[in-house]
Amino acid sequence: MIQGLFDFLGDSVNWSGSEGIPTRLQEHLLYTLLSLLIAAVIAFPIGLLIGHTRRGAFVAINTVNAWRALPTLGLLTLIVLLIGIGKLPVIIALVVLGIPPILASTYAGVSGVDRTTIDAARGMGMTGREILTKVEIPIALPLIISGLRSATLQIVSTATVAAFVALGGLGRYVIDGLGVRDFPQMLAGAVLVALLAIVLDLAFALIGRYAVSAGLTGRRRKNINTSTAPAPAGAN
């Protein structure tokens, strides 16, 4: 079976045309990034609002938890039956699944900022908006990025399942392979999707590493200590 996988991946026929791996990969990536973007545009401001004002948190958190229990295949088939087959209903389903992790982590990150830090910012004369953009969001960034990572994984995974309701992307190999009992083809689809998920996850990890303020990660702590920070009390 493993030999069959390599035969499939090594066959040049599978690397060109509208059913070739590059096209399928591109489709999969497009659906994923588009849905992720829409989900973020919706979830991010709501998460910020709830986290910043600390209002409506109870309702938001419980809704998000219930959302996690929602079977993705059920949601997908439901939306497609309601709206009709096509790309739009699937994108809607993917967006719906991407919202909760982003919303929850944005809320958790912003509301988790130390109150004394916010008081200090206010004491320095920052307005509510400045506190949000210059203090709360940077401090919440690691959690926000981890929410984006979960959302991405959820969307990549569900976009595969979406081939069942006639979407393109790498899931096609899985579903078409299943239809004709072509196991190597299914296996190739599964392996490619897994690789895509890992690569996207690593990309976010990398973004997180460089986007998060050094003051939080301690990445350049050594420099700061030797150049500007005073020696800790009791060091002498």
Next chain:
Amino acid sequence: MTWIGDNWPMIWDQLREHLYLALIPMVLGLVISLPLGYVATRFSWLANPLVALGGVLYSLPSIALFIVLPAVLGTGILSPVNIIVALTIYAVSLLIRNVIDGLRSVPEDVLQAAVSVGYGTLRRVLTIDLPIAIPVIFAGLRVVTVANISMVSVGAIIGIGGLGELFTLGFQGGFLTPIVVGIIFSLALALICDVLLVGLQRLLTPWARAVAPVKEATV
């Protein structure tokens, strides 16, 4: 409602299949991650690689794992073993982090007190470390259980998915009722299991409830 009545034997079978496909991996995951987590706290260089490996395994899409596993395990593609092994992998990769965090949350002075009154290692781990780690471990267990219940449905695409088979049935027939019933039953199952886990946690940690009144009394 009449549809549920007419098809109850089928739904009941799927409900049972769904439950065991979701819960066996949860139990297996716990059984595997407890000793693994303990070893990782004893040899702390193991902790980070284990958690990182868990992160990578967890990022694998479930449908991919359901299909790759038969090739690795040599099981048939339609064998429920694939689903159980796949969900066990997810359970371990999520729980390992909670087990390690939980065991690390045991205060050092508590450990020393236990050793000084003569607890052996095994007795200390089972009667001191583990109970103190329960809240953190249960937090992970609840996420695993809810996630497993929702993920089992994906298996329906390859023919074994408990209630998920209602989704494929409804989709192929262009018929909404089975899909809605499947979603509602699946959500209810997750909710019931979650409530049961919270109850179990309260039973296992009676001291957690005792804290509040005592504090009030001493203030």
